[in-house]
Amino acid sequence: MAPEKPDLRRLLAVTPNLHWRYSGVTSTILALAPHVARLAPVACVGAHLPPETPKISFWQILSRGWSRPPCGGHRLWHARRNDEIIVGLLLKHVLRQPWKIIFTWAGQRRQSHFTRWMLRRIDGVIATSEASASYLEVPCIVIHHGVDIGRFQPLADRAAEWRKAGLPGRFGVGCFGRxxxxxxTDVLVEAALRLLPKYPDATLLLTGLITPENEDFVAGLKAKIAAAGLEPRILFLGEQPREKMPHWFALVTLYVAPMRWEGFGLTPLEAMASGTAVVATRTGAAAQLVADGDTGFLVPPDDVDALAAAMEPLLADPDKAAAMGARAREKAQARHDIAQEAGKIVAFYAQILGVRLTA
Structure with missing residues (x-):
């Protein structure tokens, strides 16, 4: 039997996903939605919403948006992008629907004047890290992102799965995302060009969207790889379906997150939950996620020498990487379960609405 479709008139909150291109923010929304929905009547609206995501249509908002909310005098519009705040303000102040607006901020930079203006006119702000909170000029609550430890899990036999995949070498290094x-990505490729000739059992897997404006950037990387004769061992696998990503995270022995800058950066946490060691740059929330020297290594951004030095001992000793990955899984289970994040978000919903919720 198909699950009952959500009805706006019974919802406490709506999360919009108003971005036509799949992104890290989209991934966060989709990961959280089912967990929040177990605790409170909520749904999403917009693009890229798979069947397991509770969702409503814009028609419901336009036709039922003036209905009496189930708790208190308002329902919540939980935005994560500027355009979603704008839509919420229009619903609230132009259409006069009974909404309160909250916003999740993950950036580590000063907001534009327009964003600061909007944030002063909404009802609550969540920052995903203490670093993100430091850039806000309005009061906020800090709620760290979590990971779905049921969806991201280690493989029973990683080596056997690698052989089954028919990939070169004996183990993989992964970097996933745009x-x-x-x-x-260029910093990682430079490090790989130095290391892979020394460690012939390792293969680098790169997945993710390549937008038209980045085609020249990727062409330059591929030219360097070809010149080094490493095309068979540095593989661009393209954008992968969301449902297959847990397998890729668990398949590689080492995950590298070489970002120059990042708001939060969820992929290191997804790798940790998958039992994979992580080398990450000190950007976003990586320093709060990766236990340096225990579950992986942290390096400065945009530093090929440091990145190669951190990766090399794990390429030289995959068993060491596997042990780090096992500890990373334990840390993700104990401290970064997405269910904890969902519970804190629902508590914030109740605070903003001034209601008491019962599970």
């Missing part, structure tokens, strides 16, 4: 300069 391929562009901000993500430091």
């Amino acid at each position: 391929i562009r300069a901000q993500k430091g």
